[in-house]
Amino acid sequence: MSLIFDHVSYTYSIGSGYETKALSDVSLKIGEREFIGIIGHTGSGKSTLVQHMNGLLKATEGKIYYNGEDIYDKDYDLKDLRTQVGMVFQYPEHQLFETSVFEDVKFGPRNQGLDEQEVTLRAYEALTKVKFPEDRFDQSPFDLSGGQKRRAAIAGVLAMKPAILILDEPTAGLDPKGRDEILGMISDMHNTVGNTIVLVSHSMEDVAEYVDRIIVMDEGSVLYDGTPSEVFSHYKKLEEIGLAAPEVTYLMHELADRGIPVDVNATTIEEACESIAAYYGRTGI
Amino acid sequence: MMREITIGQYYPAKSVIHSLDPRVKLFGTLMYIIALFIANSVSGFVFMTIVLSGIIIMSKVPFGYMVKGLKAIVVLLVVAGLFNLFLTPGIPVFTFWKFSISMAGIRGAALMVFRMIYLIIGTSIMSLTTTPNQLTDGLEKSMRPLSAIGVPVHEIAMMMSIALRFIPILTEETDKIMKAQMARGADFDSGGIIRKAKALVPLLVPLFVSAFRRANDLALAMEARCYNGGEGRTKMKPLSYETRDGIAYLIILIAFIGIIAVEIFRKKIGFI
Numbered sequence: 187m188s189l190i191f192d193h194v195s196y197t198y199s200i201g202s203g204y205e206t207k208a209l210s211d212v213s214l215k216i217g218e219r220e221f222i223g224i225i226g227h228t229g230s231g232k233s234t235l236v237q238h239m240n241g242l243l244k245a246t247e248g249k250i251y252y253n254g255e256d257i258y259d260k261d262y263d264l265k266d267l268r269t270q271v272g273m274v275f276q277y278p279e280h281q282l283f284e285t286s287v288f289e290d291v292k293f294g295p296r297n298q299g300l301d302e303q304e305v306t307l308r309a310y311e312a313l314t315k316v317k318f319p320e321d322r323f324d325q326s327p328f329d330l331s332g333g334q335k336r337r338a339a340i341a342g343v344l345a346m347k348p349a350i351l352i353l354d355e356p357t358a359g360l361d362p363k364g365r366d367e368i369l370g371m372i373s374d375m376h377n378t379v380g381n382t383i384v385l386v387s388h389s390m391e392d393v394a395e396y397v398d399r400i401i402v403m404d405e406g407s408v409l410y411d412g413t414p415s416e417v418f419s420h421y422k423k424l425e426e427i428g429l430a431a432p433e434v435t436y437l438m439h440e441l442a443d444r445g446i447p448v449d450v451n452a453t454t455i456e457e458a459c460e461s462i463a464a465y466y467g468r469t470g471i
Numbered sequence: 472m473m474r475e476i477t478i479g480q481y482y483p484a485k486s487v488i489h490s491l492d493p494r495v496k497l498f499g500t501l502m503y504i505i506a507l508f509i510a511n512s513v514s515g516f517v518f519m520t521i522v523l524s525g526i527i528i529m530s531k532v533p534f535g536y537m538v539k540g541l542k543a544i545v546v547l548l549v550v551a552g553l554f555n556l557f558l559t560p561g562i563p564v565f566t567f568w569k570f571s572i573s574m575a576g577i578r579g580a581a582l583m584v585f586r587m588i589y590l591i592i593g594t595s596i597m598s599l600t601t602t603p604n605q606l607t608d609g610l611e612k613s614m615r616p617l618s619a620i621g622v623p624v625h626e627i628a629m630m631m632s633i634a635l636r637f638i639p640i641l642t643e644e645t646d647k648i649m650k651a652q653m654a655r656g657a658d659f660d661s662g663g664i665i666r667k668a669k670a671l672v673p674l675l676v677p678l679f680v681s682a683f684r685r686a687n688d689l690a691l692a693m694e695a696r697c698y699n700g701g702e703g704r705t706k707m708k709p710l711s712y713e714t715r716d717g718i719a720y721l722i723i724l725i726a727f728i729g730i731i732a733v734e735i736f737r738k739k740i741g742f743i
């Protein structure tokens with residue numbers, strides 16, 4: 187599995203007087219088993235970028251290749267691409283429509299043309315994976331809490347078993363507990379299933395903890411693309427564009443500036459603890 | 472994909488026409504429509520063409536954008552034009568098989584087609600250069616006298632501005648839900664009528680749910696800010712005339728007298 191962006195640009199509403207250039211000259215390569223975080227300020231083009239990944243938006247310039255095939259080719263099957271590149275939109279609960287949660291989750295796999303037994307199995311699997319309470323499977327999706335709706339909607343995409351799963355701010359509007367649960371669940375899934383995951387987020391802390399590659403978007407172009415510690419080493423520049431590195435990065439740099447030789451590349455609290463403890467001659471906490 | 476709809480669409484630009492008071496533009500549009508029906512000859516339409524070109528150039532809206540609205544009525548234009556062409560009685564100038572075309576037919580068809588095209592372009596300039604808010608403000612103020620005879624002018628204007636405000640919101644929402652369902656493999660364009668209608672369910676249900684949610688939110692937000700109708704309500708940007716509006720009224724009147732004069736004069740000397 188590979189997804190390649192070759193000098194992709196996109197402009198909204200061409201010729202209407204409201205033209206906005208949302209992407210300019212983006213080149214990327216996404217490979218097998220990656221866990222990628224896309225970060226950027228509001229309006230930096232994150233959602234626009236990910237909507238190109240399954241062909242919902244057509245680049246105004248440039249090409250996109252999935253497994254080596256040009257997805258803008260005349261006889262390329264975009265419907266098939268969409269079953270391989272699953273996409274959970276911002277506020278996915280707004281797309282629920284069926285009479286029951288279970289039926290709603292079945293919508294995706296059914297569109298894939300699977301037989302009814304397989305569809306049911308997939309829906310059951312997906313709902314369990316997102317830890318949706320089993321006694322509510324038959325409830326109307328409109329009578330659920332915000333967090334439950336979110337889970338149901340995510341399950342609706344998981345049930346299609348995509349090779350790449352894209353989540354656009356899956357934690358927007360959730361409380362810290364709900365956020366940790368959703369992110370934890372996504373991370374677990376990555377570890378067990380091993381599919382590629384693209385996670386769009388505002389928050390560095392969220393992303394730093396789980397992903398192994400970060401793409402920073404700024405005004406429609408890729409500013410940085412690398413491992414979390416590479417990206418966070420530019421913490422001054424990140425601040426300039428309205429983002430912040432995780433607290434840990436600041437702490438470690440502060441300590442280093444004061445002459446304590448800790449690892450400034452630590453990106454999570456655990457790594458920072460290790461490094462500081464190691465300096466004081468202890469291992470672990 | 473839903474953004475092709477051009478009803479009430481505004482084209483942002485800095486032009487004289489954009490900055491005119493909406494009441495002037497409403498009045499101008501009305502006079503323009505009447506003038507189009509007064510114009511009844513080649514000379515009349517030459518005059519209208521000059522007026523319209525002047526307005527188009529002043530509005531700074533790209534011409535291509537203006538004629539977009541015409542696409543929708545091409546079929547209507549062709550059919551109406553053909554009917555006029557063949558079915559107008561008169562001395563035939565051109566005959567084949569059972570059909571004959573008279574001079575009066577050619578004239579009638581040409582006038583009709585031009586009238587419709589000019590009507591659409593002229594009125595779309597109005598909506599392209601006036602924001603929906605300005606438009607309803609202008610309407611509300613011009614119709615104010617009617618409230619004396621019990622017409623709920625303020626309520627009508629409020630409903631209009633809410634409806635207009637919701638068009639872009641709902642198109643955006645439709646676009647979003649459509650994309651979300653397409654990402655789950657929904658297919659909106661293939662199959663027969665029944666399949667297509669069925670495919671709309673995943674789009675329409677969330678759309679209605681969201682429309683009701685938004686209407687509810689809006690009602691709450693209005694109540695929370697003590698909205699209780701138009702009585703004693705003031706405006707953030709009250710409409711007020713400036714010198715250029717006076718000049719515009721004058722130009723509109725002169726142009727209107729101009730078209731009447733052209734038509735009378737042409738008849739007198741028997742010009743086309």
Ligand SMILES: Nc1ncnc2c1ncn2[C@@H]1O[C@H](COP(=O)(O)OP(=O)(O)OP(=O)(O)O)[C@@H](O)[C@H]1O
Pocket residue numbers: 198199206207208226227228229230231232233234235
């Ligand atoms: N449907 C649209 N029509 C016109 N312009 C749009 C549309 N969607 C987004 N834009 C514009 O494109 C730019 C990028 O928007 P995008 O939604 O990709 O940002 P984002 O990074 O996802 O922001 P957020 O974090 O707020 O979700 C913005 O300037 C936005 O105004």
Ligand SMILES: [Mg+2]
Pocket residue numbers: 232233234276354
């Ligand atoms: Mg976004």
